[in-house]
Amino acid sequence: MTERIASPVQGAALPETMTAIAAPGGPLSQIGSLTDIELPTPTPAGHDILVQIDAVSVNPVDVKVRGRRAASGTPRVLGYDAVGTVVATGEGARRFAVGDRVFYAGQIDRSGTNAQFHLVNENIVGRAPGSVSVAEAAAMPLTAITAWEALFDRLRLGADSEGVLLVIGAAGGVGSLIIQLAKALTRLTVIAVASRPDSVAWVTDMGADHVVGRDFAREVARIAPDGVDYVFTSFTPGNVDAIAKVIRPRGEVVSIDESGGSIDALKGKSVTWHWELMFTRPIHEPEDAFQHELLTRVAQLLDDGVLRSTLTTSLGPLDAATLRRAHELVETSQTIGKVVVARD
Missing domain, CATH: 3.40.50.720 (NAD(P)-binding Rossmann-like Domain)
Known part of the structure; x- marks a missing residue:
């Protein structure tokens, strides 16, 4: 099992900047299609929580969105599936506290999880299962x-x-x-x-x-x-x-x-x-907690051994070079199960 990353100390200062991987768009053969960058660390407000990312998975939607970015040429941080630790909460957030382990699938109209820290609406987040590894958990939400x-x-x-x-x-x-x-x-x-x-x-x-x-x-x-x-x-x-x-x-x-x-x-x-598009609720009904409740049930089913993780390939670290390898695998449409990239 993948070793867990220690939770941050309550109230610990966060860095002013964070690492992330940008996707300007285009095929993987194009230089710079995935690039390591540095961005300001975001601050949560409202019902958002800030999560320190331990692992992400790569889905077909990542590949599709990366390709579509070629038309606009505007770099974007992709990534949807994630598992990590809550390090800060918005003033309206009530479901989680700093130090909680969580997993979720994010939403397609916001900056993604291919970063050191990530903002996400608490209503689409579940408490991470306790019986599986970081990589096994990251494979599941989306x-x-x-x-x-x-x-x-x-x-x-x-x-x-x-x-x-x-x-x-x-x-x-x-x-x-x-x-x-x-x-x-x-x-x-x-x-x-x-x-x-x-x-x-x-x-x-x-x-x-x-x-x-x-x-x-x-x-x-x-x-x-x-x-x-x-x-x-x-x-x-x-x-x-x-x-x-x-x-x-x-x-x-x-x-x-x-x-x-x-x-x-x-x-x-x-x-x-x-x-079926799992992004419909987060985009159009942000107050709906259906996916929070769904992920809570899925975590319990994993912990009870009713479900098993679909992880088949685990890569690392979480940087542009490793994500490129993950995208290459998923882009074949021949991948069995899920490909996960862990931060360390």
């Missing part, structure tokens, strides 16, 4: 929130929910949590889409009842001849027609990526299509 909202908020599933769930992109960070949560907290049968031997082994270990290959329509029809009830997809482009073949009439799909084109093929079966 994917756990996304998977939880997809299953229990969008699809409105519960402990008594039955039927068949097809998971496309099952070996990725979110897919791995979709499988675990569905098996732990519902009565669903889970069919995972995975093609490589290592991916098949991973999703089986996550708890999938059946595993099918990339061209899944025929295999799924054999396993669920009446059709699947639910589909989760993180690889939607090119799969809409296959989804239309295997889903039952009035089934439901939840997607976390762009469709890549028309979803009209689903109209004939009156299929419901849901979008």
Whole structure:
């Protein structure tokens, strides 16, 4: 397990500046696409807390946003997942105190976690699990929130929910949590889409009842001849027609990526299509504490051994060179589980 970093002393003075990694934009082959910089240490106000970052993870959204920055050329600190220690609180913050260990997924419209210190709204922060390492904790928030909202908020599933769930992109960070949560907290049968031997082994270990290959329509029809009830997809482009073949009439799909084109093929079966974006609540409903409560539950499930971390690759230290390596791995779209970068 990764050694924990000691909590700061109550009232200890913070440095005036901090280290951070900026992303001016563009491909990783471009010099300076990720750059070490120094910034003023931010001061929390309102419901913000200031967190000293111990580890972050890199998600597909980091790669997408880094690429989009090329259009504006304005450097930005990226990073969403984080685990760390509270070192200061805003005057309205009540959920945490200096010294508390926390984990969270941040929000896309604020400066990110690839820094020594980070400001975050306390309403989207959870107390970090106590039974796992720093890296194992950092792997979890964004994917756990996304998977939880997809299953229990969008699809409105519960402990008594039955039927068949097809998971496309099952070996990725979110897919791995979709499988675990569905098996732990519902009565669903889970069919995972995975093609490589290592991916098949991973999703089986996550708890999938059946595993099918990339061209899944025929295999799924054999396993669920009446059709699947639910589909989760993180690889939607090119799969809409296959989804239309295997889903039952009035089934439901939840997607976390762009469709890549028309979803009209689903109209004939009156299929419901849901979008899931875990940044919706932080951006549009900042007073909502749903994600705080969700992460509190996830931490407990980790501590109870019901869930396991999806960490597969741990790198360090937290600097531009290491983040470049992490981005390179995630950019392949072949990563199993999660890639984490620790500060020390």
